Amino acid sequence: MKTLYVEGDSLLHRLPPRAKLLGLAAAGIALFFFRSIPPLALAALLCAAIYASLGIGLRHSFARLRPIFLTIAVVALFTLLVGSTEEAATVLLRLTSLMLLAAAVTAATGIGDFIDEITLAARPLERIGLVKAADIGLSIGLVIRFVPEILDRYRAIKDAHYARGLKPRILTLAVPLIILTLKNADEIAAAIDARGIRTQK
Amino acid sequence: MDIRFEEAEARFEGRTVLHPLTLSLSERRIGIIGLNGSGKTTFARMINGLVTPSAGHVVVNGFDTVKHGEKVRAESGFIFQNPQNQIILPILKEDIALGLKSRKLSRQQSDAAVDAVLDRFGISHLATRRAHELSGGELQLAALASVLVTEPDILIMDEPTNQLDLKNRELVRRTIEGLGENIIVISHDLELVEDFDRMLLFHEGRLAADGPPADTIRRYRELAR
Ligand SMILES: Nc1ncnc2c1ncn2[C@@H]1O[C@H](COP(=O)(O)OP(=O)(O)O)[C@@H](O)[C@H]1O
Ligand SMILES: [Mg+2]
Numbered sequence A: 001m002k003t004l005y006v007e008g009d010s011l012l013h014r015l016p017p018r019a020k021l022l023g024l025a026a027a028g029i030a031l032f033f034f035r036s037i038p039p040l041a042l043a044a045l046l047c048a049a050i051y052a053s054l055g056i057g058l059r060h061s062f063a064r065l066r067p068i069f070l071t072i073a074v075v076a077l078f079t080l081l082v083g084s085t086e087e088a089a090t091v092l093l094r095l096t097s098l099m100l101l102a103a104a105v106t107a108a109t110g111i112g113d114f115i116d117e118i119t120l121a122a123r124p125l126e127r128i129g130l131v132k133a134a135d136i137g138l139s140i141g142l143v144i145r146f147v148p149e150i151l152d153r154y155r156a157i158k159d160a161h162y163a164r165g166l167k168p169r170i171l172t173l174a175v176p177l178i179i180l181t182l183k184n185a186d187e188i189a190a191a192i193d194a195r196g197i198r199t200q201k
Numbered sequence B: 001m002d003i004r005f006e007e008a009e010a011r012f013e014g015r016t017v018l019h020p021l022t023l024s025l026s027e028r029r030i031g032i033i034g035l036n037g038s039g040k041t042t043f044a045r046m047i048n049g050l051v052t053p054s055a056g057h058v059v060v061n062g063f064d065t066v067k068h069g070e071k072v073r074a075e076s077g078f079i080f081q082n083p084q085n086q087i088i089l090p091i092l093k094e095d096i097a098l099g100l101k102s103r104k105l106s107r108q109q110s111d112a113a114v115d116a117v118l119d120r121f122g123i124s125h126l127a128t129r130r131a132h133e134l135s136g137g138e139l140q141l142a143a144l145a146s147v148l149v150t151e152p153d154i155l156i157m158d159e160p161t162n163q164l165d166l167k168n169r170e171l172v173r174r175t176i177e178g179l180g181e182n183i184i185v186i187s188h189d190l191e192l193v194e195d196f197d198r199m200l201l202f203h204e205g206r207l208a209a210d211g212p213p214a215d216t217i218r219r220y221r222e223l224a225r
Helices: A017-031 A037-052 A058-082 A085-108 A111-121 A123-127 A133-163 A170-194 B040-047 B069-075 B092-098 B107-120 B136-148 B166-178 B213-224
Strands: B003-012 B015-025 B029-034 B055-060 B076-079 B154-158 B182-186 B198-203 B206-211
Touching: A017 A085, A017 A111, A037 A085, A058 A085, A111 A123, A111 A133, A111 B092, A123 A133, A133 A170, A170 B076, B003 B040, B015 B040, B015 B055, B015 B206, B029 B040, B029 B213, B040 B055, B040 B076, B040 B154, B040 B182, B040 B198, B069 B076, B076 B136, B092 B107, B092 B136, B107 B136, B136 B166, B198 B213, B206 B213
Parallel strands: B029 B182, B029 B198, B076 B154, B154 B182
Antiparallel strands: B003 B015, B003 B055, B198 B206
């Protein structure tokens, strides 16, 4: 997992993160109220323009969006097979708009801002005593931070098997990986304490 | 800086890892050496309260590490043996800002503090990089920035040059030389600590020597034989 944020100074970058996330949610709902092609085509164009305003570049954008777009294409194709051309076009336009807008918001919002917003959104849960809101934000940050490290370790353990002429098996892979991960988790927890990160109320 | 150990002892699962120890530390630069497993890391972790004494007390700048853990950790920064485990958020500048959260600074103040500390260690170009992609030397500097942004009185480093190549070792060594903070450095890299003000040697959980680096290092060589 990588962070999808892209450095930049576009209007979308400068917009407050809450406005962007709420706007995205609202647009997502609104898109499902349009059922005819012209307004949806207009929405797709608008979303494409917003995405283009980030200045990511065509080739790079294509690489980022291809996996989701393929999924959308499959869904649209399936709709075409069981339904009408118009229905398929509606699905295609609607999902493409949503994809472009969501990708634009993700690319223009830093992970720190995301965490702050999630923390704020979790405040009501904190008030009824369920969780500590700051911990939810921190957990999400930690997952994004450490998933690549765990994948590296997995590869290293697999390489160690090959280097010693062993065939990697689930058990011999998983056990050292879990031990290493727990050991690191201990250290990460100690670092969180040492840096006084969870002391704030 | 004023660190006092009063008959402080550390025990894990019934095994004594650090025997009762009484000493006080106030020199600006203190080195800690000793064989693997001699208790150096445990001693250092007792200073910032990550390990609490199973008997006795540890008092840092007037705060008991058991009763005032949070205050003690605000007084002391800690660079761990594996700095990659102490960068907690994916993007470096956001990780550094995280340490400032409890200060309730404005966005501008926080950004300015982050920029200043990145600049101080010459790593402004790494601000938006992913922690996962940093090299060993870069990680060590990043960890320094993330810890020193909160301006602790004391900085503790656990084997800061251990996994570094010659070039990064020099870079980190020069950086440590330039630090104005009180520093306590655990090291197998004797060159790094040989000109410090005081040096402690641990051996099998006890303080085996304490004094000027040259004397302590001589004793270490005898023990290691
Ligand atoms: N959390 C712990 N639980 C159990 N034993 C520990 C723990 N931390 C350290 N030890 C043991 O304490 C001894 C001293 O360790 P440490 O302080 O890390 O030594 P050093 O840093 O000098 O290599 C070692 O034998 C180690 O296995
Ligand atoms: Mg150690």
